[in-house]
Amino acid sequence: MSHDSDYFYDKAKKQGYRSRASYKLLQIHEKFHIFKKNQEVVDLGASPGGWTQVASEKVGNNGLVIAIDKAYIPPLNLKNVDILQMDIMNETISEYLKERYGLIDVLLSDCAPNVSGKWSLDHSIQIMLAERAIKIAEDILKDEGWIVVKVFQGEQFANFVSYAKKVFTTVKLFKPQASRKRSAEIYLIANNKS
Numbered sequence: 162m163s164h165d166s167d168y169f170y171d172k173a174k175k176q177g178y179r180s181r182a183s184y185k186l187l188q189i190h191e192k193f194h195i196f197k198k199n200q201e202v203v204d205l206g207a208s209p210g211g212w213t214q215v216a217s218e219k220v221g222n223n224g225l226v227i228a229i230d231k232a233y234i235p236p237l238n239l240k241n242v243d244i245l246q247m248d249i250m251n252e253t254i255s256e257y258l259k260e261r262y263g264l265i266d267v268l269l270s271d272c273a274p275n276v277s278g279k280w281s282l283d284h285s286i287q288i289m290l291a292e293r294a295i296k297i298a299e300d301i302l303k304d305e306g307w308i309v310v311k312v313f314q315g316e317q318f319a320n321f322v323s324y325a326k327k328v329f330t331t332v333k334l335f336k337p338q339a340s341r342k343r344s345a346e347i348y349l350i351a352n353n354k355s
């Protein structure tokens with residue numbers, strides 16, 4: 162583990178965040194000002210809950226964070242968080258969310274497959290998850306809403322970015338300092354503001 166990764170791991174432990182990934186979202190917010198008080202946020206691939214904790218703080222008591230993962234998310238005991246154990250590939254997810262929560266302000270996806278070690282397989286699955294997040298955003302995000310999606314850079318990356326540009330007017334790519342330098346991950350941040 163590099164010095165860099167130890168630093169954010171230790172910091173997360175000290176500050177009570179469930180994962181070092183929390184700092185990636187904090188750094189994304191610092192740059193793009195994604196969150197406002199009282200918003201409704203959907204957090205896809207939320208386990209163990211580091212991003213959910215950050216979003217919960219940012220939207221405040223009158224906001225809501227809907228944390229979704231196919232894996233178990235241990236209870237966070239936060240009043241403004243709903244936890245759902247669901248697979249985002251399930252075709253009925255948008256309909257379910259729209260019916261229960263209406264349109265939302267921010268869609269986050271830090272989804273990643275369990276790494277198999279076969280790079281092209283892992284990359285393909287990760288791109289499929291990222292595309293799925295955009296599809297869900299098309300279904301449930303308010304017109305002026307924001308999306309933040311993890312994506313692995315590889316052979317399908319350019320096509321994915323082109324697809325995002327067809328859906329959103331403003332598309333940015335950002336690698337937070339807390340993201341390990343050797344990791345292929347980068348975050349796509351988009352909305353429909355000019």
Ligand SMILES: C[S@@+](CC[C@H](N)C(=O)[O-])C[C@H]1O[C@@H](n2cnc3c(N)ncnc32)[C@H](O)[C@@H]1O
Binds near residue numbers: 179206208210250272
């Ligand atoms: C890098 S972790 C997320 C870390 C989280 N953002 C945090 O801050 O604690 C990626 C997550 O994506 C989830 N995931 C992968 N495929 C999924 C799917 N099809 N549906 C829902 N969650 C999925 C995994 O179960 C895993 O928990």
